Amino acid sequence: MPRSVINSIVHGDALAIASSLPQGRVALLYLDPPFFSGRRRSNRGKGPAYDDRWPGGLAEYLRFLRSLLEAGHPLLTPDGVIALHLDWRATHHGRLELERLLGPGGFVNEIIWSYRTGGGSKRMLARKHDSIHVFAAGKNYTFNRQTEKSYLAHRYGFTNIQIHEDEKGPYTLSAMRDVWEIPALRGNQREYVGYPTQKPLQLLERLIGCFSNEGDLVADLCCGSGTTLLAASRLKRHWVGVDSSAEAVSLARRRLSQPNQ
Ligand SMILES: C[S@@+](CC[C@H](N)C(=O)[O-])C[C@H]1O[C@@H](n2cnc3c(N)ncnc32)[C@H](O)[C@@H]1O
Numbered sequence: 023m024p025r026s027v028i029n030s031i032v033h034g035d036a037l038a039i040a041s042s043l044p045q046g047r048v049a050l051l052y053l054d055p056p057f058f059s060g061r062r063r064s065n066r067g068k069g070p071a072y073d074d075r076w077p078g079g080l081a082e083y084l085r086f087l088r089s090l091l092e093a094g095h096p097l098l099t100p101d102g103v104i105a106l107h108l109d110w111r112a113t114h115h116g117r118l119e120l121e122r123l124l125g126p127g128g129f130v131n132e133i134i135w136s137y138r139t140g141g142g143s144k145r146m147l148a149r150k151h152d153s154i155h156v157f158a159a160g161k162n163y164t165f166n167r168q169t170e171k172s173y174l175a176h177r178y179g180f181t182n183i184q185i186h187e188d189e190k191g192p193y194t195l196s197a198m199r200d201v202w203e204i205p206a207l208r209g210n211q212r213e214y215v216g217y218p219t220q221k222p223l224q225l226l227e228r229l230i231g232c233f234s235n236e237g238d239l240v241a242d243l244c245c246g247s248g249t250t251l252l253a254a255s256r257l258k259r260h261w262v263g264v265d266s267s268a269e270a271v272s273l274a275r276r277r278l279s280q281p282n283q
Pocket residue numbers: 034035036037054055056057072073217218219220221222243244245246247248249250264265266267270
């Protein structure tokens with residue numbers, strides 16, 4: 023791999039830069055683009071920000087999303103995986119775009135990231151989840167099975183299963199589901215660097231652990247504060263990031279220069 027790009031962050035438009043990244047080498051491509059919120063995203067108008075306004079409406083946004091997926095696709099290994107992170111605004115369009123690109127047979131999972139941030143509406147249920155659509159380019163994609171704790175009301179009457187116990191009570195280990203309850207970042211958390219819509223490391227570590235192996239290359243073409251790249255580095259993957267915001271890139275570079283902080 024060209025050493026100049028691997029384990030580095032490139033500043034610029036992913037649509038223009040993707041073709042200069044290593045083609046056919048990426049095991050996992052995570053994409054967390056703007057969500058079609060119609061807003062300039064910032065933390066109450068302070069600090070770094072990025073634009074999520076689309077004067078041309080949904081048609082303009084979908085042109086961007088399709089171009090991003092098409093630019094990222096050639097980076098994948100023959101069995102590489104794309105994980106596209108969106109919310110209720112455009113998640114349904116995202117899945118259709120992935121089907122168009124990789125075929126309905128490419129579908130692996132729709133991961134629901136469930137969180138509990140403040141706020142809600144009097145007119146509907148509180149919208150507190152994002153979707154991560156996982157599609158594979160080939161049948162032999164990497165999947166590392168994970169387990170999760172499944173708590174039992176009591177420990178009697180079970181045979182042939184191993185029962186563990188922690189402070190919450192008895193539990194078994196069962197195959198991890200596609201609904202992930204992971205707290206959203208709060209301002210007082212150590213990992214929070216003040217980037218708008220910054221994702222938790224725990225979310226990216228779990229995703230990378232599931233769909234790549236040590237030594238693989240993980241790419242993020244809208245890397246923001248570099249969460250994916252930091253998670254990849256901690257899990258001994260190679261990584262490459264792109265972002266069109268100079269502020270994001272310098273923040274991400276700073277984070278990656280101290281990966282154990
Ligand atoms: C949802 S944020 C990513 C947040 C990131 N996952 C994190 O944890 O910090 C979306 C990012 O996409 C970037 N972006 C928007 N359009 C882009 C483009 N054409 N090329 C590269 N990056 C872009 C924005 O600057 C922003 O940082």
